[in-house]
Structure formats: structure tokens, C-alpha cells
Amino acid sequence: MSNTLYITGAGVSAASGVPTFRGEDGYWRIGSKNYTPMEMATRRMYQTRPDEFLAWYYHRFASYRDHGPNEVHHWLADKNLITQNIDGLDGKAGNQNYIAIHGRLDLMTKFHEQGEPVDKHIAPWEQVDESRLSESLLEIFAIPEQGPMLYRSFKPFVLLFDEFYTDLYGLDEAQRRMLAAERMVFMGTSFSVNITQMALDVARSLNIPIEVVDPEPTHILHPDVTYHKMTALEYIQKQG
Template sequence: MNEINNILYITGAGVSEESGIPTFRGKDGFWKIGSKNYTPQEMATRRMYKENPEQFLSWYYKRFAAYRNHGPNKVHHWLANKNLITQNIDGLDGKAGNQNYIAIHGRLDQMTLFHTQGDNVATQQAPWDSVDETSLTESLLEVFKISLSTRKPMKSQSFKPYVLLFDEYYTELYRISEAQQRMIDADKIIFMGTSFSVNITQMALEIAVTQNKPIEVVDPYPVRIPYENTTYHRMKASEYIERAD
């Protein structure tokens, strides 16, 4: 049998769990804990950012930016020279040295001007270390250039965290065309630490099925896929890479 050279890895929150970052749907996951008045599914929306940016930014800071100084684990380092699309916004693959991975849902360490979806905008470093936690809400509004009088973001003036929200869609800002092409070009797709609950994994699965590509699922509790050409590895990604080497 010919050796498979072009392998695409698609990773989810399970890969970063060993770096001390909660998964999304675990006991203490990001989508289990909301704010005082809103669920995470209500918080992580463009609508919330537009209508109540102080609630949105405070929640985002506490649930995501609090982990900004965590470091990559051995799985991230193993993936550093691999063809990689990650659903994670933690930026740990970049810290591990992967220079060309696609962060399909954005990156915690970056932000953009607030813009209409689909507009061509650049990313820039998010100034999380400038935030004063003693007056968190006011400081976040100031850092993200949101008027303290109107308390509403303004397009092309205010900033927004570089993150794809529930009520947003994939655009070229998130390198969606390149991601799709990587899926099409891959000889095999390996999913690691993902629950298959977001659109990007369904997109990859559909391409694999259509083109009859082999896939592998690496997860201690893998989601069963209705596709025969699937191999399951009931283990953590850290265990898998030890066997793969």
C-alpha cells in the first residue's frame, strides 16, 4: 500500500486540555459557564457585542483571555510541522512553532477593527496586558475603543476580538477558502479532540465522504461517524502521538 503523505490534522479543544485550558462541553467547559444573566450561547454572539459590549468583553476576558499565558503541550509541539487546521483560539500551535496553521475560529491574541462581515480587514495584537482588572469593564471599553458615553462599538473605529461568534459565518478573514482547499487536497484527515459539533468539522467530513478519503478520530470518547472508512483511537491525543512516533 502506498504511503499517505498529505495528512490534514483538524484539532479541537481536547488537544489543549493538557495545557490547562477547559474544553467547551466538559464539566467546567466554556459553554457550561456563562455570565450572571446570559448563557454562553447568548454571550458569544455578534449581537451581544453590538448591544452590550461591556458584558461581552468582560465574559470573553474571564473565560478566554485569562488563559492567554498558558503554554503549548507536547501535542502542539508534535503538530508544529504538520498540515493543521485548529478550531482553538488559544494560539498554542503558534507558540509551539507551527508557522502555517489555520486558526479557523480566530485567535485570542489578536483583534480586528469592528467591521461588516466579509470586509477585508487586518488583524493586530490584542492589548490584553493593558487591561486594568481593578476597573475591568471600563478598562476593556477603553482598550477596545468603545465610547464610554454611548457604550456601543462603532464600525472602523472600535475593535473586536478576532473570534468567530455563533451568529457569524466563515469568511476569508478566517482563511476559509484555504481551509477548504486543504481538505480537498488531503489524502487523509485526522480529527483530534473534537466533538464534531461545529460547521468546520462537518465540512471536512462531507469532503472526506464525497472523495472517499480515510479519516481517523482521536478522542477518549469519540463521536461515532456514519462513515465506514473511519478508524477510531480511543485515547488522548498525547497518547496517540506516542504511538504514532
């Protein structure tokens, strides 16, 4: 197919040593002392307990920010790609036009009302002083004692559970790519997020064939689906 759209999830970054979200050691299995992961990754938590919120993301990003792309990322470097991953590894592999539909944790934006256009900046995680973690995080994200302030404080460039897709995350372009696709290949995703459901709806309505690459693939209601019960790495090795 001349126009294949690849949609990737956390399984693609597993070979780089980045835990999947729902695996045994995944992000969503590990919370803080007082909150579950589903409570942590929310706009509400950022606004009410920014110290807990930032520390949770810091520990996850700090542990993996120096990891490099794997063979799958390099294979996808020249592909039409939408990724759910926030690790930025596709960019490190050289893909200049991929869509990070859930954001990138190495970037940040001004705290703003959703839907408004804002600039992206490099997130200064390297400046964090772990000996005074909470205070340091609040300082570098410009969050005062009373909480985040609109257009003054900074927020990690990550789409949270209680937020919605906007064009800041490339939604319009993602939809255009879905509508133009002649084939969709889903790699390493559990189909538990809205963007995969959006893509499946487009595939069903336009009769676009799909492929699912996963060691334990989720069954999809679609008349033209091919399952590859294997890892993304095994799949690309078969492609040659």
C-alpha cells in the first residue's frame, strides 16, 4: 500500500526499556503514596497538588529520558506515523513528521485554557534538585504556593485523562491522515484510548484494511483485519 498509516502505542518503546502503561511494571500500575495513577495524570491533580503531579512525572521521565530509540523507531523513521507515546523516541530516531498525539514529556507549555494556541518549550527536567524535589519542581514550572496560574505557570506537554484532544496535539492533521490512509497498522497498543477508537471508526466507515501487531492482540470488530501475534520488533524483521 502506498499510503499506510502506522499508529503506535507503548509496546513499541518496550525494547528501549520504557515500561508499557498497563504491563506488570507499567506507568498505570504504579501510583504515588496517596493517589492512583488514574488520579495522578489529571488536570485536576496538576491544579490541586502540583507538587505530587510533577514529582510523579519526574520520576517516570527522569528514569527514561536518556533511553534511545530501538530498531522499531528507526524502521518507522520514514513512515506516516501517529504515536500515543510521550517519550519522544520517534523524533530521536529521525522521524520529522510524526504526530505525538498525547504530547511529549520533554516539552512544556504555559498553563492555558484547553483549545487555545500556545508555544512549546523544552521542559527543564535537568535543572531539578532532587535534594529538595517538591520545591525545585514548583520553582522551575513557575508554580506559586497558591497553585498554577494561567499563562504564567508551566505544565508538561502531556494530554491528561480529564483533558480533550485539541490541535495543539495535532488532532486535525491526525484526522486528515486517517481519512487519506489506504491501510492502517496498529502496533503495540491496547486500543484503550480515544485516538485508536477514532482511527477504527474511520477505517470501518471507509473500509480501510487494518493490521494489528501485538503479542496478545485485541480483537477488533472490522471486516478486514489481519492479526500479527508478535512484537513490533518481530514484525519489522519480517517486513525486511
